[in-house]
Amino acid sequence: MEKTWRWFGPNDKITLDMLRQIGVEGIVTALHHIPNGEIWSEEEVVKMKNFIEEHGLRWSVVESLPVSESIKYGGSDRDQLIENYKESLRNLGKAGIKTICYNFMPVLDWARTDLEYPNPNGTSNLYFNRAEFAYFDINILKRENAAQDYDEETLRRMREEVAPRMDKDAEHRLVENIIVKTQGFVNGNITEDDLEPVNKFREFLELYKGIDADRLRANMAYFLNAIMPVCDEYGIDMCVHPDDPPMPILGLPRIVTCDADIRAFLDAVPNPHNGLTFCAGSLSAGAHNDVVELARKYASRTHFVHARICKVLSNGDFKESTHLDPRLIEVVRIFEKERPGVPMRVDHAPLMLGDGEMGYNAGYSFHGRMLALGMILGVMAAVNEGD
Incomplete structure (x- = not known):
C-alpha cells in the first residue's frame, strides 16, 4: 500500500519536510481555505499540487472534498451545488488527482466525548x-x-x-x-x-427534520449518479468514509454503518468509480461489525484505507486500540495482498512525547502517528516477507 499522511496545508505544524523524513510517500489533504460548496479552481488545485511536489511528495488523496449539507438533505440549491462539485472534480482530474474521500454524514463528521x-x-x-x-x-x-x-x-x-x-x-x-x-x-x-x-x-x-435513512440514501444516490460522468471522464475514484460512530446519533440517520449499508450504496450506483474508504476504526466502533470480514468482502471496491481500529467496551463506550491489534494486522494483510498500491494512512493515534502541548488537530498528533506508521510498516514488511 502507498504510505500516506493526512496534512492540513501550509499552516500545519507538521511540515512536509518532516513527513518525507519519516517515510511518507503521498499526501492526503484538501483546500481547507475554500468554503464548503464553492468551486476548487484549477489554479488553486495546481498551486497545492506543486507545493507538495516541490517537497518531494505527491498529492495522493483529497480528504475531503466536502459534500454540502443541502446536497445531503436535498435542498432547493442542491443541483447548483452538485454542479460546483463536478467542476471541482474536473479541476482535480485535470491535475491528475484521482482519489477523492468524502462523507455523507449529516451535520456531524466524527464524534468523541x-x-x-x-x-x-x-x-x-x-x-x-x-x-x-x-x-x-x-x-x-x-x-x-x-x-x-x-x-x-x-x-x-x-x-x-x-x-x-x-x-x-x-x-x-x-x-x-x-x-x-x-x-x-x-x-x-x-x-x-x-x-x-x-x-x-x-x-x-x-434542516434534517423528516429526512430518514431511506431519503438520505436516495439523496446520496442522486449525488453519485450526477457526478459519475465526470469520474468516468477523468478516472476519478470516489470513496465514501463510513459513519463515525457507525450508528444513528442525535436523531440523524446514518447510512454507511454496516455490511448491508455498504452493499446498498454500491448496488445503488454500480459504477466502479463509486467505492469505499475502508476505515477500520469507524467500522470497528460498532460491535455489530466484523472488520476483517468486511475488508475481505469489499477490498475490490476500496480505493483508500484508514489504518486504525477501536475497542468497544461492554457498556457501549469505545476507544482507539493499538495499531498492532490482531484485527488491524489482518486488515492490513488483506489490503496489502489484494489492493497493492492503494493509498493508506494511519489515523487517530495517541498523544505522546509532548504532542499534547503542540496544538495538533484532535486525533492527528505527530509522534503518535509516527509510531503508528512504524507499526503498520512493520506489519506490511512481515506480510510481504511471507510471500
Whole structure:
C-alpha cells in the first residue's frame, strides 16, 4: 500500500519536510481555505499540487472534498451545488488527482466525548463515552425526546456517574469536544469562531427534520449518479468514509454503518468509480461489525484505507486500540495482498512525547502517528516477507 499522511496545508505544524523524513510517500489533504460548496479552481488545485511536489511528495488523496449539507438533505440549491462539485472534480482530474474521500454524514463528521483520555502508559487517546454523549444530547442540546434513543443502562450511568460531575466548565468542554474541536479543522459546520455553537448546531439539526435513512440514501444516490460522468471522464475514484460512530446519533440517520449499508450504496450506483474508504476504526466502533470480514468482502471496491481500529467496551463506550491489534494486522494483510498500491494512512493515534502541548488537530498528533506508521510498516514488511 502507498504510505500516506493526512496534512492540513501550509499552516500545519507538521511540515512536509518532516513527513518525507519519516517515510511518507503521498499526501492526503484538501483546500481547507475554500468554503464548503464553492468551486476548487484549477489554479488553486495546481498551486497545492506543486507545493507538495516541490517537497518531494505527491498529492495522493483529497480528504475531503466536502459534500454540502443541502446536497445531503436535498435542498432547493442542491443541483447548483452538485454542479460546483463536478467542476471541482474536473479541476482535480485535470491535475491528475484521482482519489477523492468524502462523507455523507449529516451535520456531524466524527464524534468523541474525550480527546485526551488517559492510558496507563502515560499517553492519551480519543474516547467515546456513551453516557456523556447522552448527557450532551439530553441536557445541553435538549433535543426533543432524546432520552428515547438511549437504553436504560446508559441513562442510569448518565444520571449517577456523569451528571454529578457536570459543572459549567465540564459542559463547555463536552460541547467543545463533540461539535467544535473535531469539526472545524475539517471544513466543518461549526468552528472555534462560533460564539454560540450549540444554537448553531440546533439549526443544522432542524434542516434534517423528516429526512430518514431511506431519503438520505436516495439523496446520496442522486449525488453519485450526477457526478459519475465526470469520474468516468477523468478516472476519478470516489470513496465514501463510513459513519463515525457507525450508528444513528442525535436523531440523524446514518447510512454507511454496516455490511448491508455498504452493499446498498454500491448496488445503488454500480459504477466502479463509486467505492469505499475502508476505515477500520469507524467500522470497528460498532460491535455489530466484523472488520476483517468486511475488508475481505469489499477490498475490490476500496480505493483508500484508514489504518486504525477501536475497542468497544461492554457498556457501549469505545476507544482507539493499538495499531498492532490482531484485527488491524489482518486488515492490513488483506489490503496489502489484494489492493497493492492503494493509498493508506494511519489515523487517530495517541498523544505522546509532548504532542499534547503542540496544538495538533484532535486525533492527528505527530509522534503518535509516527509510531503508528512504524507499526503498520512493520506489519506490511512481515506480510510481504511471507510471500
